[in-house]
Amino acid sequence: MNLRRRLLIEWALIALFGTLAVILATHWRGTSAFDNLVYDQLSSFSRPQPDDQILLINIDEASLARIGKWPWNRNIHARLIDKLAAAGPRTILLDVLMSEAANEADDSALADAMRKSGAVFLPLNFHSPGSDGKAYDTEYPLPTLGAAAKGVGHVNITFDNDGIVRRVNLCFASDERRWPHLAELVYRNGARPSRAFARMPRCGQELLLPYAPRDSYSEISFADALEGGIPEQLVKGRDIIIGATAAGMGDNYPAPFSDGGIVSGSEIMANMVAALRRDGFITPAPTWQIALLSLLPMWLLMLGFLRWQPRTALIVSLCLIATVLLASTSALSANIWFPSGAALIGIILVYPLWGWRRLQAMSAFMQSELGELEREGEIVPLALNPDRGSDLVGRQSAALGSAIDHLRDLRRFVSDSLEHLPDPMFVTDTVGTVTMANHRIEEYLGPKLKGTTLKSLLDRIVAPAHRRNVDEYLREIEREPDGDHQPFVRFVSPDGSHFVMRSAPVVNDVDVHVGQIHYLADISALAQAENDREEALQLLSHDMRSPQSAIIALLPTVPDKDVSRRIEGHARRTIALAQDFVDVARMGESPFEGSDVLLANLAHDIADNLWPLAREREVTIEVTDQSDSAFVLAEPDSLSRAITNILDNAVKFSPLGGSILVTTRRISDVAGNMLELTICDNGPGIDPELLPRLFTRFAARSAPDARIKSSGLGLTYVRAVAERHGGKVWVENGTKGACFHLRLPEAVDPIPDPDA
Incomplete structure (x- = not known):
């Protein structure tokens, strides 16, 4: 197998392997750890500003210390809601699960407070896996409270593989119905759905949540809000989120911040409401688009491998890596997340694989070619460089260099031999360009014939009347290099010289036609001899026969019939002799x-x-x-x-x-x-x-x-x-x-x- 075919086969195998690796990495999120790291770093460069229309009321350690151990009497929540409602908030999001009944009077008091305010939203949650083999269990709020709330939505948290909350789900489809997220209900407040919710092709699609800087939202302690006076301007028209932040209440989660740490569920809810309000969620690109865009740089690099030099391939590989990262950054700024890990995997895999296989193929090719040259006897046996300080490829390269030097000498020998041929000679490639010409034809047509076209050369050496025959002869050679065609073509040059041109195909060592070699022989002297012979034949066939015919015509005037008969016999024999001579001479000239x-x-x-x-x-x-x-x-x-x-x-x-x-x-x-x-x-x-x-x-x-x-x-x-x-x-x-x-x-x- 020749080197080119071997490299093409290995190129196809590497391309197939790289394509499968990219597709599998995309489908199974094999690079999710790297993609998450890149996302966290990129998102930290440009975090959104906190929404000043959101107020957090935190159930913190200080509140637990002042009010008492959790869970609190629901009358306490009722008192706070009454106090907040008096200030005219836009919504009150009570991010506390209240699924179990407590004191009936307290539950009624909280329900009355929620009903009077008309702005309270309560959460429900789904626990997976569920009991009795179910996929999940639904934890609803107490029916009394659920009926009094303005809306009930889910508050499920989605964790990535590394346990960090980056994605949220604006809709959860249960067996009973589709549940919007609580933040979505707060955004709507009885109006139309958010644009992010309306764009979702299906319920359950995850969106990436952009986080404002940690602890950047306005917040007060639950105890301070309950016991102290809350300025009306701090509450009026705002979305109030009441949630637990105390460490022991289990409502704190890891968030994608470079300094680590956790954020409370109420702060996550605040970021969601803010993202809904400014339509700032980041949409992950569809899997098929990620796969296609990830394959694009790898295939561009693979196609470049067929034409580029190794240095160019390395530079392009580095540029493609930078381009992929830049594209991911640019997409993120447009609220689209394109994970770059699969694309980088493709580039990082195929470049060293191709370099390794190309080096291996070159090494095997050099070894094979050197052995073949030695077996053919074209070069003397070449031993590898005994210097063990260099690698095998280096020693093979040195041996190949020696072989090339020897072949250069052979080429010089061939060139000198052609140069000193007694007849004009030139060589053309497959497109009719002169690649070699000896000094004999350059003496006739002038120097610097190399690079000229065969057509222009023939225009200078073939008379127009003979050009058609020469072109037809060359077309036959080109159509069937090894076919049965006329051995040569004869023509006259514009200056009257007579030439015979013989053309033969030039093939390489694998019998591929790569050009033609053309020999010219000046037969002007022979043409002159032929002309002289034709004149002699004319003399015999006409000038010598005419007198004999005249003699025969005069014989009737000879009185002696015997003499007349003998003269006629000699005359006719002379005519026959002349005719025989002419016919024999011309026998081989007619078809x-x-x-x-x-x-x-x-x-x-x-x-x-x-x-x-x-x-x-x-x-x-x-x-x-x-x-x-x-x-x-x-x-x-x-x-x-x-x-x-x-x-x-x-x-x-x-x-x-x-x-x-x-x-x-x-x-x-x-x-x-x-x-x-x-x-x-x-x-x-x-x-x-x-x-x-x-x-x-x-x-x-x-x-x-x-x-x-x-x-x-x-x-x-x-x-x-x-x-x-x-x-x-x-x-x-x-x-x-x-x-x-x-x-x-x-x-x-x-x-x-x-x-x-």
């Missing part, structure tokens, strides 16, 4: 364009054409078809002429009254199904010394006293035609005369198109 030809019929036609010559020599030609009328893919004109050359020679070299046997048959050899044409005569045969080179140019020669002379080009043409058709020709001497064998591939029936 093969074949069609299906019935070989037996072609042999019959040729025999018929040579019948006059055979009749003159009293030679019989017999054509036999043993091929079951098979076809060959051939160019009819050239194949007919080649067979004519062989059969014409057979007629010429046969004795008077001789016979020639022409046979076509189907055979199979290593090349597949073939058709073979055999022409056998009963002449004198061929000189054994001439047989090995009979089909070479100008090899055939007749004896000085032979009846017929040979130029040696006819059989050269036959061999060229056989090879052009993918076949072969050979000759052998039989018991009587010579046998020529022409073997050609049988035409293949086309495969039918199933969609046709």
